[in-house]
Amino acid sequence: MKPITLKTVLLLTTAHFSLAQPTLKPEEYRPRYHFTPPKNWINDPNGTIYFNGEYHLFYQHNPFGNEWGHMSWGHATSKDLLRWQHLPLAIPEFTSADGKSQTAIFSGSTVIDKTNQSGLCPAGTKDCMVAIYTGNVTAGDKQTAQYQNLAYSADKGRTWTQYAKNPVLDLGTKEFRDPNVFWYAPGKKWLMAVIKPTDHQAVFYESQNLKDWKLLSLFGPMGDTTRVWECPALFAVPVEGSSAKKWVLTVSSGHRQKNYLAMQYFVGDFDGKTFTAQKQDEVLYVDEGKDFYAGIPFNDRPANQVKPIMIGWLNDWEYANKIPTMPFKGAMSVPRELSLRNTPQGYRLVQTPVSLQAIRRKVTTMTNVSVSKATPVSYAGESYELEADITLGSAQKVGIRLLKSGAEESVLTYDIPTQTLAFDRTHSGNVSFSDRFSSIESVKVAPQNGYLRLHLLVDKSIVEIFANGGQQVMTDLVFPTKHDGKIELFSEGGATVFSALTVWEVK
Template sequence: MRKIISTLIIAATFQSGLHAQSDATPSEEQLYRPNFHFSPKKGWMNDPNGLYYKDGVYHLFFQYYPDGNKWGPMHWGHATSKDLVRWEEQPIALYPDDLGYIFSGSAVVDKNNTSGFGDSKNNPVVAIYTYHNPNREKDGKIDVESQGIAYSLDNSKTWTKYSSNPVLKNPGIRDFRDPKVIWDTKRKQWVMALAAQDRAHFYTSKNLKDWTFQSEFGKELGGHGGVWECPDLFPLKVEGSKEEKWVLIVNINPGGPNKGSAGQYFVGDFDGKTFKIDEHFTKQLQREKAVWLDWGKDNYASVSFDNVPQDKRIIIGWMSNWEYAQEVPTELWRSSTTVAREVSLKKTKDGYILKNVPVTQLKKYQGKPITKKISLKSENQLISKSEINLSKAVIDLDLKKMNAGKYTFSLKNTLGEEVLFGIDNKTKELFIDRSKSGKTDFGKNYATPITKAPLNEIYVNAKMKLVIDKTSIEIFFNDGEKVLTEIFFPNENFSQLTLNTNTNGTSLEFNAYQINTK
């Protein structure tokens, strides 16, 4: 969401976006369209919105501008899935109106009909979103953004906007947006986390219509290199215990660990009014300054689904970065989402880790594995084109008896383009280098600097899960304890995977699976 764009810029974007679409060729577009990550058929997409599950279907809404390939007057696009892997685009759900553009927000299944929007046959689904009024922005007003709601009684086929919108007016804050609502079971109330410039505000309600301010959080805590956006507050059980903690995800633009936009998180307790970080997490924050959900450059605005079976917490993010999202080399469409991920909370001696790994549903699309065990030499050919299609693959890597050196994996094509990634056990870092990945001369800071994620130790054994989809890689290190997500634009699909190392004695075992979703 880049709501700081002026009305004049929006108008120019509208025209340039339409012009750019006419220049695209089907072959160019197909080269970069993901095989199994969601992307819109045409137009611009950014933040995921309104994620929920109901009656066997997962619903993904998203910031959408159908008439251009850059950010413009925002709508809510819509896609559905039965398994969080195969997505089907649906008609646009919410259009701009007299109150403004439809910016980011959330949706909840109102099981008890607290809103009164339901009937005898259906529980309503209620969307809570930000209105962004471009007329007030043009006039230099501060109170540009307010919160509105809409409801659906037919599983999001049609929507009715509440006649008394906005339900939460602006208190005099320019950046006042992205309501994420959750049902607080213990206190039987709705809780809204809202981004308010450089902090989060919390509101409560009994009926989704009348909201009461309770507290704020985040001033001078965590990353503050840019405006806060797209918060998400939810409870999670700590792995291996009965202890429950509350997690607050906050996205920030700019100010990410590797430049540009990114997501950070906090762990603490919520008493129905106030969120307070855990003492153990406070010490972690003092050491790390900010704790990141994903160290790669291309996971922003990750938020979670409402009403997921078995109380699982599933998130999905926008797979791009505001430094270059509007200049990436696609024309008819722009942007895709990350793979859906399940999050869990692990407590360690150093703090808390919000682990995230691909949802288990992805496994049903995995073909027969290619399994190899290798004693590593300085140069190692792991996978060739004849073995598996690396434009749609999942690879589970298991390194054993590692030394204090560097392990560099490379995705390559026949043009000499490559994406380098791996583990530097000497500097104690994970890394991704896409400086030679193909098209790189667009946007700001796309190819440089090399993406890095710090490690707390020299690893003797390490695991990595790679999710590769034509123009993206998602690296899940040691069961999702560190994650790096990045996109790239080669002039030909990558078809080989190699590994170079300056160490001796290490062995590698891996299973590689082709993903078959067609």
């Protein structure tokens, strides 16, 4: 959760409405199968949890406008992580009893206290839902404190009560936020990972009752420290092809090489007190695109769900207030299942989107298509899923032009000699709202047995790219001004065979 002063919000709002607002078309960029609020601003996912057949998504939300401000928790639920029911505002910002300060509800998590051991919910409550969040306190336009608060619900998150003795964890600082809490079964205790942003440290605490917290250890600085750290998550992840699990710590921060915000991760071991990262020779990033941030896994999950499931915010703070969408601003990724792959370079995170089978229909299938020039796919649309297996031959480059309308296009290119996958949105449509938006992002992707496998989720203004089974991922926003939605295959320097390509339209 990135704090912004009230003065900054007002300046951004004024600039946005004076420059961009007249050109916006309502719902033009509303994705079909990525979560968005009915209206107004959202950012970080919060309090993600599975409970009694429902996935809960809480999220940073401004109930009063389409810019950052008045941070509160919005709320939605889903049975399948694809179709969401919007619920009333869950936890609103509030004013102090003396009226002199305002507490915004910054990022945090939720847990289920199954026996109401904390005593927070009324006597007789079997399952008490508890939110642990950062209270960001301001007086006028001056930020004065950040500390960790509790709120609780006895009705599955529909209504909430603030804990009367908040805060439960206060270091007396203005930079201490984003608690991620989970039940650690081996130690029969609650564990919290929380961030000291400017110190580039994750701090770990334990508790028996969610109200009293004891310091365990600190992690960091390590890895990428080019920006402040935010939104930690610590969780166990299965290793592909074995029964083993390793612990993963994710932190939202910056991207050292590309100079924008990103998420990094560390793989290691956790003994109930200390997280020890394994040696890594490079900084590991969750997503190599510009628009995936603050991702966190769902607490708890169905008994048959082995892999953790993460959902992230699709936007970038460098232009978040300026993106040309209305009446909403901000979206969430399609939830991703996580595993680890043991590679010669060490453990690497693998991400695959949850299955869209329930909401899609197959419209185009192509096999063994030799491509030596621009070759159209017999499908046009702006919300679809695409899978392609590409046999890499003697060509120099191969790729797919997405959301193509004349010269307007978003281009995914694989440079075969350098094994580089790049996404070019410089001609994708509206790129003028920010000088930081137009970009070409790239990542190294080694072929697998002479193949490149691509899995694309395209949804109006969102492109999620999963390469080689999700070992490399890029996510970027695009804002086409034309809407032909054509798809075109191409190859340069020789022919390339698309051995299989399937497009599913998403309902």
